[in-house]
Amino acid sequence: MVGLLFIGLGRIITARVQRRIGPPFYQQFIDVIKLLARESIWHHWIMTLGSIMALGGLIATMVHVPVAGWLPYDSGGPIFLILYLATIGYLGMAMGVSASGNPNAPLGIGRALSLMLGYEIPFAAILILFISLTGSSSLTEIAAMQAGGFLSWNIVKFPLAFIAAEITVQAMMAEKPFDQMIAPSEIASGPLVELGGKFLGLGMIQMAVAIYFETAIMVNLFFGGGANIFTFTLKQFGVYTIAILINSVMPRYKIENAVRYLWTVPLALIIIQMLIVFLR
Amino acid sequence: MLNEIEQNRKERQSAWEYVINYFRKRSIWLLHYCTGCGAVELPPVMTSRWDLERFGVGPMATPRQADVFLVTGYASIKTLKRMIRTYEQMPKPRWVIGFGACTINGGIYYKSYNVINKLDRYIPVDIFISGCMPRPEAILAALEELRNMIQRGEAKGYDRYVKNYDWYKKNQKEILEREGSLFGEADDENK
Numbered sequence: 001m002v003g004l005l006f007i008g009l010g011r012i013i014t015a016r017v018q019r020r021i022g023p024p025f026y027q028q029f030i031d032v033i034k035l036l037a038r039e040s041i042w043h044h045w046i047m048t049l050g051s052i053m054a055l056g057g058l059i060a061t062m063v064h065v066p067v068a069g070w071l072p073y074d075s076g077g078p079i080f081l082i083l084y085l086a087t088i089g090y091l092g093m094a095m096g097v098s099a100s101g102n103p104n105a106p107l108g109i110g111r112a113l114s115l116m117l118g119y120e121i122p123f124a125a126i127l128i129l130f131i132s133l134t135g136s137s138s139l140t141e142i143a144a145m146q147a148g149g150f151l152s153w154n155i156v157k158f159p160l161a162f163i164a165a166e167i168t169v170q171a172m173m174a175e176k177p178f179d180q181m182i183a184p185s186e187i188a189s190g191p192l193v194e195l196g197g198k199f200l201g202l203g204m205i206q207m208a209v210a211i212y213f214e215t216a217i218m219v220n221l222f223f224g225g226g227a228n229i230f231t232f233t234l235k236q237f238g239v240y241t242i243a244i245l246i247n248s249v250m251p252r253y254k255i256e257n258a259v260r261y262l263w264t265v266p267l268a269l270i271i272i273q274m275l276i277v278f279l280r
Numbered sequence: 281m282l283n284e285i286e287q288n289r290k291e292r293q294s295a296w297e298y299v300i301n302y303f304r305k306r307s308i309w310l311l312h313y314c315t316g317c318g319a320v321e322l323p324p325v326m327t328s329r330w331d332l333e334r335f336g337v338g339p340m341a342t343p344r345q346a347d348v349f350l351v352t353g354y355a356s357i358k359t360l361k362r363m364i365r366t367y368e369q370m371p372k373p374r375w376v377i378g379f380g381a382c383t384i385n386g387g388i389y390y391k392s393y394n395v396i397n398k399l400d401r402y403i404p405v406d407i408f409i410s411g412c413m414p415r416p417e418a419i420l421a422a423l424e425e426l427r428n429m430i431q432r433g434e435a436k437g438y439d440r441y442v443k444n445y446d447w448y449k450k451n452q453k454e455i456l457e458r459e460g461s462l463f464g465e466a467d468d469e470n471k
Contacts, residue, residue, distance in 0.1 A: 011333070018327070018328060019328040020327070020328045020331040020333065020334075021331050021334050022331075022333060022334065023333050023334060023335075023336055024336075027306075027307070030303050030306045030307045030336060031307045031336070033300075033303045034300070034303040034304050034306075034307045037300045037303065037304075038371060038372075038373070039371040039372045039373075040371065041344065041369075041371050185341075188341040188342050189340075189341040189342060189345070192341075192345065193341070193342050193344070194342070194344055195344060195345070196344035196345055196370075196371045197371050200344075200345055
């Protein structure tokens with residue numbers, strides 16, 4: 001729900017950047033309800049299975065991400081499990097849309113997976129930095145380590161790592177300049193090309209959940225979690241606003257350039273940050 | 281009077297349909313078929329001057345995702361074939377907007393040998409926008425009217441297509457198989 005609200009607000013922000021008024025903030029809810037009430041054309045039962053697997057994988061990821069220090073059960077926010085489960089969502093989507101038989105869909109999926117190859121390496125480097133500092137791979141502990149005011153947040157302590165993570169999250173959310181997988185003018189919105197009606201509605205909910213947990217990871221890593229759900233959501237929205245602002249003024253990379261960029265610039269930043277931290 | 285209107289509404293659509301139609305009219309996704317010259321009027325409607333996204337209207341990339349099929353301008357015989365295929369790929373409910381004079385009566389291509397004159401004979405058009413070209417205000421007015429029609433449950437072009445499928449198919453076949461005698465047709469009418 002919050003994810004859908006974020007997308008709606010993001011559309012307004014994009015509109016304001018382009019000097020438009022933009023849709024109402026609840027537009028995304030209207031779209032999803034309309035899509036879920038629509039006739040859906042499907043080509044193979046794998047499509048249904050893939051859609052549900054993608055949504056299920058993302059919800060399973062969400063269960064392990066601590067929101068303002070709160071978790072459904074006491075798993076402590078295991079970061080490796082989160083990274084592992086996050087790929088299930090993509091694989092489910094890949095399976096589902098490949099069954100549709102449209103050549104644009106596997107093309108988009110291929111781009112998504114190669115982009116994943118690009119952003120997971122710098123992101124893993126960031127995690128290595130925090131894990132070696134905290135001595136724990138638990139997101140709750142990483143967030144708890146930053147308790148005690150603005151100055152102990154990781155964004156202040158490790159600004160270079162934050163810039164690297166911001167670029168990485170931009171790629172994770174598939175916002176520009178890393179939106180190769182859904183490029184509407186190029187490969188007709190990629191994985192979504194054959195999805196209509198309920199499948200597209202589920203796809204939009206998936207996107208909302210993905211945005212929610214990616215911003216939640218960022219808030220836990222860099223903004224010290226949050227005292228309660230409201231400050232946490234506010235910080236999440238801050239992260240999302242940065243992503244949207246970059247998105248609304250950027251063109252698109254070619255996929256090979258995007259992967260090369262992700263393997264050089266953010267990785268270099270994070271390595272410099274590591275050197276600063278460990279050699280001091 | 282009010283009861284009568286209520287009665288009419290109930291004949292056309294159930295209460296559930298009425299609620300869903302509210303969401304449908306607030307979220308219209310367009311599929312542009314931009315082979316005609318009318319497409320040039322769309323960028324101003326989309327961008328900051330007239331900002332179509334205020335009404336939840338936006339462009340979509342493929343027929344599967346779109347609600348409204350926007351035929352901008354003339355349809356030649358070659359494009360008509362693609363148009364029919366695109367239209368049949370869209371999931372229901374689907375609507376068609378005929379954009380510009382060319383879709384109504386052929387416009388300046390009235391006597392052309394390879395342009396169809398009445399789009400409504402081949403795919404069911406819900407609403408026409410007249411003009412060559414229509415102003416952006418006309419496009420907004422047409423979308424407003426389409427929204428009202430959707431809410432009242434009157435925009436049933438897709439049902440018309442199913443009910444009169446034979447008639448539409450016959451017309452389509454006629455035009456698509458006419459290719460032998462295409463040349464010189466305009467000349468014949470001038471004589």
